[in-house]
Amino acid sequence: MSGPAHTGMSRTTVQRNHALITPESHVPVQLPGWTNTEVVVLISAEMGAKFEQCMVTCHAGAELVPLRSADELFVLVTDGAVTLAVDGATHELTKDQFCYVPPNTAWTISSAMGAQLLTFSKPYIALGEVAPPTLLLGDLNKVSAEPFLGDEGALLQVLFPDDLAWDWGINVFEFAPGGTLPNVESHFMEHGLYLLGGEGVYRLGENWYPVTAGDCIWMGPYLPQWYAATGKTNSRYIYYKEMHRAPVG
Ligand code: UGY
Ligand code: MN
Secondary structure (H helix, E strand, O other): OOOOOOOOOOOOEEOOOEEEEOHHHOOOEOOOOOEEEEEEEEEOHHHOOOOEEEEEEEEEEEEEOOOOOOEEEEEEEEEEEEEEEEOOEEEEEEOOEEEEEOOOOOEEEEEOOOEEEEEEEEEOOOEOOEOOOOOEEEEHHHOOOEEEOOEEEEEEEEOOOOOOOOOEEEEEEEEOOOOEOOOOEOOOOOEEEEEEEOEEEEEEOOEEEEEEOOOEEEEOOOOOEEEEOOOOOOEEEEEEEEOOOOOOO
16 A cells, blocks of 8 residues: 555565565666666566666756667657667657667667656577667557457557567557456566556456556566456556567576
8 A cells, every 4th residue: 555655555565576666665766877867777687577677757958878788778758758869860759659779789868858768678688690679669659459369458559570589579558447368377478567557456476456557567487467457447558578589597
């Protein structure tokens, strides 16, 4: 429960194989090399994850640069506007627009007036001679939404191409009120998830958590997972998933 201030209550919980991080427990930090920013590292290796998920507040004049050169990066603009400079070109990104930047790429993201970003990053896992993906720019409002396993109450947007070069996927799920995941999933792939809107109940292992917009969830390998949208409006989340690679170690 996120009770009144000064009661010590929070829905945040961090377990061995999953975590729910809710807004009242956010602690913004400054990351080295990122100027005029405040970053909430929602999911990281410190927790046991193999990827990182952050919420970045860009103040006017913000600038971000690669933190680890082998990382690939996904950025969704949730508010405001940024400029991505990469490969000698610049790209303006505004609310609901996103980019994928491949590993070992020199890039900067700057914001003249301020912006709010959601990022996912991780070391790229190469597959033999297959070349890594190239720069991708997109807009959530232009990606088609398909019924998940034929269910009109659970619409799925797949943001990345279904191609072996890509070792991850970023998808958006939108559930009508009462919509659910069709089954309790358990799979070796991890997830990092951010609730963009609405509310529901997420089953994580043997726990059922009430969740709402602004919540973040980490799901470790094989974690039993299921979702029901219990609010009166649609519920929507964006999530990261490992793709196109065999389990390792
Ligand atoms: O892609 C997935 O594994 C997705 N169905 N899982 C989830 O939403 N928890
Ligand atoms: Mn899943």
